[in-house]
Amino acid sequence: MGTDVDSLWAEMQAETNKPSKRRSKSKKQKQAPEVRVTPPVLAKAEEAEAAETETDIVCVDVHSLQRDINTVGDLGVDREERFASMQSLNRQIQAAKRGDPEEGETVWGMCLKPLVKRLYDDVEKIRLSALESLIEGFELTEAVLDSTPYVMPVIVDRMVHAEQFKWEPSEEARLGLIKLLRHLILLRPKQLMAEEDQSVLTVVVAATKDTAPEVKKVALSCVRPITLTVAHYSIWKQQTAMLMDACGRTLAHRHASVRLAGLEAIDAIMILGGAAEPLQAVAGDQIRPQTWGDVFSEETKNNFLAMMIQDGNPAVRREYFRLLGSWLSEILDKMDHEHLLAPYLLSGLSDVSLSVRETTIAGIEAVGVRYEADNALDFREEIEYGLLKHEDARFMASSTAASLPPPLKTRPRMGARVFVRSHAYRMIPCIIRELKEPLFTETVRLRSARLLRIILAYLEEHATKFTRQFVDAFMTALNNTKDDKDPELISTLLDSATLLGRFVDINVYLPFIQLDTVLGISNPAGSVMLAAAILQGMPPSGVGDNAVRFLELFVAPPDINDSDDTNIQDAALDLVCTFLQRCGEADAAVALKAAVIPEDGAQIDEALWSATKKAAIQAEVSRVLGYDVSKVARAPRPKKVVAKAVEPVAEQEALEAAEALEEIVAEPMPAQKQEIEVVEIEDAAAGKLQEEEMEIVEIVEEDEEKEVSKSQQVDQDLEELYDDSAMLSLD
16 A cells, blocks of 8 residues: 555655756746655655656657757747757657668668768857767668768768868767767768778778877777778879878877877788888888888888887787787788788797797797798798698707797797798897997897897707807897996807807807807807807707717816916806716706805805805816816916017027127227227127017918918808808798
């Protein structure tokens, strides 16, 4: 009984408080505010009643619709009442969508022009409601193109910010306008572009330059359906360049969502084809760059390819490198872009984010699959006869996943290796120059070192050609950071040396790092560090033959094991520990480190600690080699050989001159003649001494020239050895 009374009371209250649709402003001002207390029991009943009054209209009332249209267009009516009529009109359109199609055509014919006029209304919320009604109403008619001549000029007039147009100042209204355009494109893309292509492109380009981020994103989402309507890119060259420039500028926006939308739009243009010329305009110097930074030259404006590499959002960079891999593996005209896009794709291998590097490697693998498919005849023997599987199995058996730079876990596929190899010959010299340049920051050198490390993993044995350049770069980087240590950079370069030890023959790089070379004399610690890294990466088959040789060459000399230089001692200790680990004496390596490395927080005497390390290294090396290395005579340094060779000659000449003078003095001769002969003998001795010194200098210069010519001959032999493979890879 109580429930029936409550429901009856709620119905009476709803009828009493139902607002009148036609109330003047004066009456509303005179009417006192009514305070109504709603019992808690009736809360749900009133909510249901309110929801029922606000629901969509079940059927269309033509007379009510016309009254709403008249009310909305009457500027003398209160804005709240006009807005209420606009809302009622919107509900009428939604009801027409659920009803008879013919009735919907009738409703749309009545509402189209009044709604278009309301896009210029002074009240912003009426303009927004009119845009919503237009978006809903275009679904009522099949003849969409019959309505676009009324709508498209208004959209252009309100979206293009120019003097001859009446630009829409409201961001929400501009968002509604571009959404309306996108709705039209999705409804009839080909028909709309056939008749209104210039207007559509004008609005889209103008919207990409809008200050509102949401407007930019909706405009960029229109690019893909637009490009799908183009029959062939050859008839759309100017439009492609215009859209590429507009979309490229959005990649500099501060919002990551806008940059992602810009990448999606550029992806649509790339899939269409014919984007080689727009890319060439912004791609920088890709043919013969002097340094890796020349690819991102400041002379090339709006280089969005370079901007994305330095983007601060990992999600944007990940999407960018994913699209690069897609462009080089899926689009039909990929060969037109490969020389431009490949360096940017390979730059992702040095990204600080692991997920970005994984995405880059996945893209390179996809490019490798496409390369193998395009060159199936060249790889038929390796694939059909199982040579490729055998090589991959042998590669993984001789190395572990830990020996590969992360995130590589297995050997890259053959097509990916050939792809990287074909572009490494113009990238690695640039990377080497950046490593040797002292003006570059630590971040730039570290990224170059990371990129070099992972490229060497792709090159494998083809890295032999760059061995000498890498050794020079390592020594230069070590010298540049001697005052300001950079352990991460040196560690990354040593990892690269480990890869060289894995793939390059020992007879190739050993002449470059020995202690009697110019690099070894100037920086013996660097030579020993390289030797330890190379021994760490050496395959098991080469360890047994060359491990002892490394100790004899780089630790046994007294200049190394008896040195008081801390850097040399640390490098020698690493080499000895690496030797013990590779020879199966891991426990001895651990014990050696424990004996020389002090505990954390312990105060030590530097001299005592240095002497302890020196004694431990000498004892361990003596045990391995079988003789006491501390008793080996110190060999003269190569630089001091010339100085020591000159001194005995000078002493001998002086003795001979003194003996000659004594004989002359002993003979009875006139004083004047004796003085003349003494002067002549002294002049002869001095001339003879100068001649001897000149001969020694000539001998030294000849030796230096022989050493330089020998080094040049080695480089020339290496270039000739790998010239054929390099040209084949580039072809």
